[in-house]
Amino acid sequence: MIKQENKRWWKDGLYFSCKGCAACCGGQPGFVWLNRVEAKRIALLLGLDVDVFLRGYTRNVFGRISLKEKENGDCVLLEAGRCRVYEARPLQCRLYPFWPSLLASPRSWKLESSRCPGIGEGKFWPPEIIESLLAQASPLGL
Numbered sequence: 001m002i003k004q005e006n007k008r009w010w011k012d013g014l015y016f017s018c019k020g021c022a023a024c025c026g027g028q029p030g031f032v033w034l035n036r037v038e039a040k041r042i043a044l045l046l047g048l049d050v051d052v053f054l055r056g057y058t059r060n061v062f063g064r065i066s067l068k069e070k071e072n073g074d075c076v077l078l079e080a081g082r083c084r085v086y087e088a089r090p091l092q093c094r095l096y097p098f099w100p101s102l103l104a105s106p107r108s109w110k111l112e113s114s115r116c117p118g119i120g121e122g123k124f125w126p127p128e129i130i131e132s133l134l135a136q137a138s139p140l141g142l
């Protein structure tokens, strides 16, 4: 019971507002998972055939589709500090920073705040919304 409560250390809600700095879109190696439906949506926005998009912009990692990265670790779709496909960005990006790994403890949340200046600021996110975001992020292995 106590453990369960500790897992929900954010039960009074959290503050977060994106400042658009794009720090979460690059700078260090990682994976941005997407499924075929998301790939189609992004390809459409870029005006590309989905297979052309998949070949040019994604890689296969353990049988899953992930966006490629530039040499400096930036997402391949990041251009001049902006996401080229923001309106069609994958669920993983939409859910950030409400990922199970980042909400595992107050420490992991605080650690991520050194990367993301939006954490701990701005909009209040009530626990029921956080719960629902975590439920969506969990199957993605975030």
Ligand code: SF4
Pocket: 017, 018, 019, 020, 021, 022, 023, 024, 025, 096, 097, 115, 116, 117, 118, 119
């Ligand atoms: S690091 Fe945080 S503030 Fe910057 S773009 Fe990503 S979510 Fe927004």
